[in-house]
Amino acid sequence: MNLNVQQAGGSVLVVSQFTLAADTERGMRPSFSKGAAPDRAEALYEYFVERCRQQEMHTQTGRFAADMQVSLVNDGPVTFWLQPLHQPKGSERDAWDAMAHHQMVMDEEGNLVAVGRLYINADNEASIRFMAVHPSVQDKGLGTLMAMTLESVARQEGVKRVTCSAREDAVEFFAKLGFVNQGEITAPQTTPIRHFLMIKPIATLDDILHRADWCGQLQQAWYEHIPLSEKMGVRIQQYTGQKFITTMPEIGNQNPHHTLFAGSLFSLATLTGWGLIWLMLRERHLGGTIILADAHIRYSAPISGKPSAVADLGALGGDLDRLARGRKARVQMQVELFGDETPGAVFEGTYIVLPAKPYGAYEEGGNEEE
Numbered sequence: 001m002n003l004n005v006q007q008a009g010g011s012v013l014v015v016s017q018f019t020l021a022a023d024t025e026r027g028m029r030p031s032f033s034k035g036a037a038p039d040r041a042e043a044l045y046e047y048f049v050e051r052c053r054q055q056e057m058h059t060q061t062g063r064f065a066a067d068m069q070v071s072l073v074n075d076g077p078v079t080f081w082l083q084p085l086h087q088p089k090g091s092e093r094d095a096w097d098a099m100a101h102h103q104m105v106m107d108e109e110g111n112l113v114a115v116g117r118l119y120i121n122a123d124n125e126a127s128i129r130f131m132a133v134h135p136s137v138q139d140k141g142l143g144t145l146m147a148m149t150l151e152s153v154a155r156q157e158g159v160k161r162v163t164c165s166a167r168e169d170a171v172e173f174f175a176k177l178g179f180v181n182q183g184e185i186t187a188p189q190t191t192p193i194r195h196f197l198m199i200k201p202i203a204t205l206d207d208i209l210h211r212a213d214w215c216g217q218l219q220q221a222w223y224e225h226i227p228l229s230e231k232m233g234v235r236i237q238q239y240t241g242q243k244f245i246t247t248m249p250e251i252g253n254q255n256p257h258h259t260l261f262a263g264s265l266f267s268l269a270t271l272t273g274w275g276l277i278w279l280m281l282r283e284r285h286l287g288g289t290i291i292l293a294d295a296h297i298r299y300s301a302p303i304s305g306k307p308s309a310v311a312d313l314g315a316l317g318g319d320l321d322r323l324a325r326g327r328k329a330r331v332q333m334q335v336e337l338f339g340d341e342t343p344g345a346v347f348e349g350t351y352i353v354l355p356a357k358p359y360g361a362y363e364e365g366g367n368e369e370e
Contacts, residue, residue, distance in 0.1 A: 100129065101153045105142055113137045116146045118153055118162075120251055124233050126154035126202075128164035147177055154202060156306070157249050158235035161201045168194045210241040214282055218275055226271075232264055234271060237308065241283075244276040247308045259302040265309075265337055266297055269347035272309040273333035276316070277351055286323045288353040293330075295349035297337075305340030309347075320353065329353040 105114035116131040128150055133142045154162045166174050171181055179198035208215050215236045223230040232253060238245040246268060253264035270292055277290055311333060318331035330352055337345040 101150070101157075103146060103149050103153070105146060107137070114142045114146045116150045118150045120154075120157050120159060120249055124159050124230070124249075126150075126157065126159040126162045128162065131164075143173065144177065147174070151177075151200070151202070158233055158237075158247065159202055161199055163200075164198045165195045166198045168196065171196050171198065174198045174200075208236065208239055210239050211279070211282070212239075214279060215239050218278055222271060222275075228267070229271060232267065234268060236275070239279060242313050244272060244279065244311045245308055246272045246275065247306065250304075250306055253307065257302070259304045260307050260339060262297075262299075265303060265307065265345060266295075266347070268307065268309045269297065269335040269337055269345075270295065270349060272311045272335045273347065273349045273351065276311040276313070277320075277331055277333065277353065280313075280316075280320060281323075281353070284320060286320060288323050288329070288355050291352045291354065293350045293352045295347065297345055297347045299345045301342075301344050303337060303339035303342075303344035305342070308338045308341070309335050310338065311335045323353060323355045326355050328355060 101118040101120070103116045103118070104112055107113050112134070114131075114133045114137070117129045119127050119129050121127065128147070131143070131146055131150070133146065151162055162179075164174060164179065165185060166179075175181060175198075177200070179200040182197040182199055185195045185197055219236050222234065233249040234246060235248065236245075237247045248264065248268055250260065253261050255261045274290055274292065281288060281290075315334035316331065317333075318329055320329050320331065322329040330350065333349050333351060335347040335349070336343060337347060
């Protein structure tokens with residue numbers, strides 16, 4: 001397992017590489033690799049051990065010399081990718097630069113060896129705008145590392161798919177990473193090199209620990225009945241049966257002061273509280289119509305960075321069992337709001353749940369008679 005990447009502060013991605021065979025005389029080390037978020041490093045390790053066991057290979061854990069750092073930074077102009085595109089220095093900077101996610105890989109001496117830039121548009125689509133590996137370290141897996149890092153960022157932002165405009169000689173590279181070639185881009189290009197549109201769908205509910213199927217239904221119901229939630233990029237991040245966490249992109253939900261817009265935060269908190277009640281109805285095989293009756297929010301500080309909202313059953317008050325007796329239930333819910341995991345506000349809402357005949361996944365809450 002490549003512990004060096006993880007220990008160097010790779011908060012975006014854990015990359016593990018396992019050697020299947022080695023030829024020390026020729027310097028060859030065939031291997032396979034896979035990426036995951038840091039909190040799933042143990043599961044990733046078990047995945048590789050199982051793969052090797054299936055192939056009847058002995059495994060052991062060690063290190064290899066790949067001291068690299070993957071860090072989220074706003075890097076300056078990148079020049080080493082310009083030569084094959086015949087572009088002047090500085091042409092890589094455009095209007096989207098300040099709003100994009102920038103990644104870079106540095107070697108053990110602090111030299112920049114790979115860069116990448118990801119932009120999230122208003123339709124929850126991520127685009128790899130630029131990506132390059134220095135010629136002196138190409139064919140060493142850094143391009144794959146960078147692409148996986150950008151994809152990890154895209155997953156954290158909850159996008160539906162990742163796209164890129166790949167040069168003709170890079171189509172095969174992206175295809176191996178799961179991108180599908182959609183054909184040549186025929187629009188006017190700024191370079192004489194042919195480019196192809198590559199698209200990779202992103203599944204965003206794979207890491208949910210409890211009832212990912214319900215979470216998928218809930219998120220789809222939000223998008224169908226509250227279109228603004230999809231435009232805001234609201235998505236379910238985690239549900240454990242005890243705790244319910246949602247998030248949304250920072251870009252597109254900011255105010256002129258570059259902190260998060262209060263209206264977006266209020267909406268995120270409202271949906272989070274509503275969503276946990278919906279899931280609790282499911283858990284108890286109950287149905288009902290959920291209505292927000294009253295709410296207020298208290299800010300302790302302006303919220304900036306990656307937003308998230310957390311609702312916990314420990315902060316839920318009320319009696320949902322009244323629904324089983326055909327009576328409406330009043331539920332008090334507290335939701336905490338964070339920016340980059342720093343608390344910034346507390347939402348308190350009172351929801352009314354009416355015992356009513358279900359009309360679909362959105363209305364029914366937890367009814368099982370679908």
